[in-house]
Amino acid sequence: MQTTKKIRIGISSCLLGNPVRFDGGHKKDQWLVNTLGEYVDYVPVCPEVEMGLPIPREALRLVGNPDNPRLVTNKTYQDYTTQMKEFSARRTKELEQENLCGFVFKRSSPSSGMERVKVYKNVPPEDAKKSGPPSLNGIGVFARTFMKHFPLLPVEEEGRLGDANLRENFIERIFVMQRWRAMLEQPFSLRNLVEFHTNHKLLIMSHSITHYRSMGKLVAHAKQIEPQELLQQYQTELLTALKLKATVKKHTNVLQHIAGYFKNDLSSDEKKELQEIIEQYHSELVPLIVPLTLCNHYVRKYDKQYLSSQWYLNPHPVELKLRNHV
Numbered sequence: 001m002q003t004t005k006k007i008r009i010g011i012s013s014c015l016l017g018n019p020v021r022f023d024g025g026h027k028k029d030q031w032l033v034n035t036l037g038e039y040v041d042y043v044p045v046c047p048e049v050e051m052g053l054p055i056p057r058e059a060l061r062l063v064g065n066p067d068n069p070r071l072v073t074n075k076t077y078q079d080y081t082t083q084m085k086e087f088s089a090r091r092t093k094e095l096e097q098e099n100l101c102g103f104v105f106k107r108s109s110p111s112s113g114m115e116r117v118k119v120y121k122n123v124p125p126e127d128a129k130k131s132g133p134p135s136l137n138g139i140g141v142f143a144r145t146f147m148k149h150f151p152l153l154p155v156e157e158e159g160r161l162g163d164a165n166l167r168e169n170f171i172e173r174i175f176v177m178q179r180w181r182a183m184l185e186q187p188f189s190l191r192n193l194v195e196f197h198t199n200h201k202l203l204i205m206s207h208s209i210t211h212y213r214s215m216g217k218l219v220a221h222a223k224q225i226e227p228q229e230l231l232q233q234y235q236t237e238l239l240t241a242l243k244l245k246a247t248v249k250k251h252t253n254v255l256q257h258i259a260g261y262f263k264n265d266l267s268s269d270e271k272k273e274l275q276e277i278i279e280q281y282h283s284e285l286v287p288l289i290v291p292l293t294l295c296n297h298y299v300r301k302y303d304k305q306y307l308s309s310q311w312y313l314n315p316h317p318v319e320l321k322l323r324n325h326v
Contacts, residue, residue, distance in 0.1 A: 006041040007178045008098055010146075012106035013044035015158050020046040024056045029158045032104060036171070039317060043098050047111040047142040051087035053080075060110045062138045064122040071110055071141050081141070084111060088145035095146075100153065101177035102170065105143050107159035113140040114147065114157050152239035153177075164325035165245065173242045175316045176200065180235065188227045193234065194219060202312035204241050206254045211241035252282045254312065258295050265302045274298075288323040 013020050017028035049055060058076060062069035070081045106112045117138035139147075147155060154173035161167045183196050197219050204212045215237045222230050255278045259271075266274065277294055280286045292313060299307045307313065316322060 005178070005182075007039060007101045007174050008041045008043060009174060010095060010098070010100050010103035011042045011044055012104065012109065012112045012158075013046035013049075014106060015104060016042060016044055018044060018046070020049045020055060022048070022055075022057050022059045027106060027158075031161070032158060035320065038319075040174075043095070043100065045091065045095075045112075045142075047084060047087060047091070047140075050091065051080075051083055062110045062117060062119045062141075064119070066119045066135055066137045069119050069138055069141075070122070084141045085145065088142040091142070092146050092149045099181055100150075101181065102154035102156070102174040103146060103150075104161070105140070105155065105157045107157040109140050109143075110138075111140045111142045113138070114143045114155055115139060152236065152243070154239075154242075164322075168322040168325075169242075169245055171320060171322055172203070172246075172315050173239075176203070176238070176242060176311070179311070180238065184231065188231070190222050193222065193230070197234075199309045200238075200311050202254050202257065202310045203315055204238070205257070206246040206250050206312060207244045208241040209253075211237055211244075215241070248282060248284060251288055252278060255281070255291050255295070258307065261304055261307055262298050262302065266298070270298075284326055287326045292323065 011032070014025075014027045015029045015032055017026050017033065019026050021027065048057070048060065058073040058078070060071055060080065061074050063072055064070050070079055071084050072079050072081075105114045108117055110117060116136045117140055118134040118136060119138035120134045121132065143155075147153075154170055154177060156166065156170040161170065180196070183192055186192060197215060201212065204215065215234060218225075218230070218234055218237065225233070259274055259278065262271075262274070274291070274294060277286065277291045281288060281291050295307075296313055298304070299313065
């Protein structure tokens with residue numbers, strides 16, 4: 001069962017429908033607000049307004065070196081780079097207290113875009129039209145500071161969440177992060193860490209067998225490591241593993257692993273059916289939810305306690321329909 005406590009994640013304020021954009025408008029995202037919003041508590045951030053700019057205001061852009069761009073207004077070239085960097089450092093530090101499990105940024109924003117933000121050449125305003133097209137390898141000033149401060153925290157942009165695979169990966173990670181933080185809130189217990197690792201075995205395997213094995217060795221030698229160092233090492237391995245995308249091939253390997261638990265329970269026809277459905281998934285003819293539904297059925301039918309505790313089989317609410325895509 002998932003905890004009933006809502007997940008806290010940061011979000012660009014305009015995505016919630018707040019009228020904070022330069023033109024006084026917003027970019028409300030219905031899926032984030034109405035669907036995911038049932039399971040999360042959002043912590044809204046609008047860097048431009050929070051650092052003191054008015055609504056409405058002159059639009060901003062990035063100019064110069066994409067690795068260290070300046071943040072200036074579109075027409076008058078007022079420079080807000082230092083002000084935004086100082087605000088970003090301060091606000092990011094404040095967000096440490098929020099125990100965020102992730103952040104959703106506004107695509108293309110010069111303050112909050114996490115990738116492919118336009119960076120214009122550093123030329124006088126009157127020559128801007130002659131300078132050629134902008135590069136698309138910038139990062140918003142606030143987003144850059146945030147991601148550097150929280151390098152492993154799950155982050156995404158609302159535009160990228162339109163991709164079913166990226167959406168599932170992000171949501172899976174924030175739910176894992178919530179469970180991890182819930183465990184950290186308890187007094188340290190090696191037993192709790194072993195239980196967490198055991199229950200996430202198949203889920204971690206669906207992202208990285210290599211990391212799962214490394215984490216297993218870490219837990220096996222846990223008594224030789226100071227608790228805080230142990231938890232920090234484990235968290236780094238966990239979040240690094242989950243950043244790697246789960247693929248059809250990886251999921252198929254996990255499904256075959258699950259099937260092995262029923263070798264003494266299923267009839268020959270049931271085994272054949274399960275293998276056929278796994279193969280259909282591997283051939284991308286059916287979505288992941290199809291073989292998983294059959295696996296969950298057998299888990300209940302044959303009372304497989306070990307599998308029933310595996311978060312891989314139910315990593316997030318089915319209402320989000322994250323495993324329904326081919």
